[in-house]
Amino acid sequence: NxxxxxxxxxxxRLETRFQ
Structure with a gap:
């Protein structure tokens, strides 16, 4: 888990950086 x-x-974190 x-x-x-x-x-x-x-x-x-990657998604936020891309956003």
């Missing part, structure tokens, strides 16, 4: 959380955090 922690791994997924980290992956989600990185994906969300």
């Amino acid at each position: 922690k791994l997924i959380s980290l992956s989600n955090s990185k994906r969300r």
Whole structure:
């Protein structure tokens, strides 16, 4: 679960950067 959380955090950060 922690791994997924980290992956989600990185994906969300990338999405915000793209936005």
